[in-house]
Amino acid sequence: DVKVTQSSRYLVKRTGEKVFLECVQDMDHENMFWYRQDPGLGLRLIYFSYDVKMKEKGDIPEGYSVSREKKERFSLILESASTNQTSMYLCASRSGTGAPPLHFGNGTRLTVT
Amino acid sequence: DQQVKQNSPSLSVQEGRISILNCDYTNSMFDYFLWYKKYPAEGPTFLISISSIKDKNEDGRFTVFLNKSAKHLSLHIVPSQPGDSAVYFCAATNYGGSQGNLIFGKGTKLSVKP
Numbered sequence: 001d002v003k004v005t006q007s008s009r010y011l012v013k014r015t016g017e018k019v020f021l022e023c024v025q026d027m028d029h030e031n032m033f034w035y036r037q038d039p040g041l042g043l044r045l046i047y048f049s050y051d052v053k054m055k056e057k058g059d060i061p062e063g064y065s066v067s068r069e070k071k072e073r074f075s076l077i078l079e080s081a082s083t084n085q086t087s088m089y090l091c092a093s094r095s096g097t098g099a100p101p102l103h104f105g106n107g108t109r110l111t112v113t
Numbered sequence: 114d115q116q117v118k119q120n121s122p123s124l125s126v127q128e129g130r131i132s133i134l135n136c137d138y139t140n141s142m143f144d145y146f147l148w149y150k151k152y153p154a155e156g157p158t159f160l161i162s163i164s165s166i167k168d169k170n171e172d173g174r175f176t177v178f179l180n181k182s183a184k185h186l187s188l189h190i191v192p193s194q195p196g197d198s199a200v201y202f203c204a205a206t207n208y209g210g211s212q213g214n215l216i217f218g219k220g221t222k223l224s225v226k227p
Contacts, residue, residue, distance in 0.1 A: 009154075042119075042218055043202060045214060058214070090157070101149075102159070104149075104157045105156050107156050
């Protein structure tokens with residue numbers, strides 16, 4: 001069974017802080033993704049990576065960056081947290097071949113005050 | 114511009130009856146469609162998928178129908194159970210395109226009443 005683990009379930013940070021959200025998958029998946037989920041807006045793609053040290057912008061990359069130094073780990077970085085980044089953040093991974101579904105972690109609920 | 118639309122934010126159904134969740138898409142390049150289920154405080158879990166070469170896929174109580182000419186798909190749950198109460202997301206992708214990124218709808222909250 002695929003396991004995608006997000007390091008924190010809940011985080012509270014102050015405006016202007018640098019925030020790191022960590023995600024680890026145990027299935028040797030090539031592709032990893034960061035989404036945010038907001039009420040009435042569904043899931044929106046922030047960044048994705050299809051290989052180590054590779055990254056691509058999603059639909060809403062502004063205010064975020066990512067790091068993928070190892071295949072199993074994909075980090076989302078909020079350079080200077082703002083209140084409009086209060087959200088549920090979801091990491092996902094999948095194999096790079098065929099048409100497999102995404103496997104999601106349980107999410108990190110981030111509150112920026 | 115929303116490429117995947119779920120026009121019903123919520124749906125309430127009696128236990129044992131059929132639940133029908135609808136999804137429309139605008140991009141004719143989409144060739145693979147998926148449904149995810151999400152409980153509060155958990156990540157979405159994959160439910161069922163369908164390729165654009167099919168018009169129906171069934172897995173137990175869950176059936177997905179695809180009408181390519183109408184750019185419409187639906188998820189049928191029969192019979193509905195209280196444990197099915199969750200938010201359901203429709204997603205679409207073009208696997209021949211940009212690494213197969215999924216485009217999600219905004220979700221439909223299903224409530225199944227005992």
